[in-house]
Amino acid sequence: MKRMSTDDLFPKDYSAAGITYLPPTPPPPPKDHHHSTLASKLHFPIHHKAHGNKMASSAATTHVPSPQASQAAPTSRHKHIWVITGPAGCGKTSVAEYLHMAFALPYLEGDTFHTPENIAKMAAGTPLTDADRWDWLILLREHALHTLASSPSGVIITCSALKRKYRDVLRIATYHDPSIHVHFVFLNASEAVLMDRVRGRQNHYMKDYMVHSQFLSLEAPLEDETDVLAVDAGGASAEVQKLAAEVVMGVLQRDGVVAGRV
Numbered sequence: 252m253k254r255m256s257t258d259d260l261f262p263k264d265y266s267a268a269g270i271t272y273l274p275p276t277p278p279p280p281p282k283d284h285h286h287s288t289l290a291s292k293l294h295f296p297i298h299h300k301a302h303g304n305k306m307a308s309s310a311a312t313t314h315v316p317s318p319q320a321s322q323a324a325p326t327s328r329h330k331h332i333w334v335i336t337g338p339a340g341c342g343k344t345s346v347a348e349y350l351h352m353a354f355a356l357p358y359l360e361g362d363t364f365h366t367p368e369n370i371a372k373m374a375a376g377t378p379l380t381d382a383d384r385w386d387w388l389i390l391l392r393e394h395a396l397h398t399l400a401s402s403p404s405g406v407i408i409t410c411s412a413l414k415r416k417y418r419d420v421l422r423i424a425t426y427h428d429p430s431i432h433v434h435f436v437f438l439n440a441s442e443a444v445l446m447d448r449v450r451g452r453q454n455h456y457m458k459d460y461m462v463h464s465q466f467l468s469l470e471a472p473l474e475d476e477t478d479v480l481a482v483d484a485g486g487a488s489a490e491v492q493k494l495a496a497e498v499v500m501g502v503l504q505r506d507g508v509v510a511g512r513v
């Protein structure tokens with residue numbers, strides 16, 4: 252694998268490094284059906300939509316900025332790294348694009364930080380090993396930190412972060428600056444649901460038969476991972492996006508955020 256230079260880590264031209272700043276278009280309307288089965292491995296309260304669920308009823312009252320009206324980003328006491336996590340097909344990209352618009356925060360797409368070797372491996376149907384993932388995770392963490400320098404209120408990144416030790420690599424971001432807070436928005440849905448979604452996705456190197464390997468690797472977050480915000484990702488895109496935005500907004504409100512114009 253190619254060794255990283257400082258220029259690779261902190262390039263002048265972000266687009267060349269795969270950093271995605273999406274254009275200001277609203278997310279597409281929902282086009283799918285609700286599936287409610289949850290991964291049995293999860294040890295956490297999960298944020299559901301508001302149907303007789305205690306967690307959801309408080310979330311339902313949280314005001315979330317609409318994606319079309321997000322010019323004024325909320326200001327925060329802390330620098331937040333929002334890691335949108337979960338196995339392939341759980342909706343990381345879809346949720347990250349929504350949060351990017353809703354909160355006017357930069358967004359780094361984790362898939363674009365893989366080496367060509369890793370992409371070729373996954374495209375050929377071979378799951379990555381721990382050794383394949385370390386440099387990817389570190390690169391993503393360093394880019395998130397670099398992005399915070401110009402966007403101090405926060406940055407959104409997508410990263411499957413399937414194992415606890417991978418999440419720990421991202422948590423090291425807080426060593427650099429105690430005002431940095433890392434949050435994992437864990438999108439929780441069943442293997443069958445994700446298989447269906449990945450099967451329906453076009454032009455992506457990750458094929459549906461890779462979903463099983465992702466679940467074999469998955470170490471769903473434990474209760475002591477207090478920086479995890481678990482969201483029921485089994486529903487339609489619009490529902491999942493809204494639940495994710497609500498948990499983010501909940502943190503920002505607790506953080507004493509001054510809400511921007513919404």
Ligand SMILES: Nc1ncnc2c1ncn2[C@@H]1O[C@H](COP(=O)(O)OP(=O)(O)O)[C@@H](O)[C@H]1O
Binds near residue numbers: 340452453
């Ligand atoms: N909640 C959802 N319900 C149905 N389809 C979804 C949902 N979220 C995303 N999708 C679709 O499923 C596929 C995988 O979603 P994506 O956001 O790329 O997941 P990930 O980034 O986690 O691999 C895409 O085709 C996307 O449009």
Ligand SMILES: O=C(O)[C@H](O)[C@@H](O)[C@H](O)[C@H](O)COP(=O)(O)O
Binds near residue numbers: 338340343362411
């Ligand atoms: O969109 C997807 O299908 C996923 O995001 C997928 O690409 C993936 O999860 C990785 O980036 C591979 O790395 P891991 O094997 O560590 O998940």
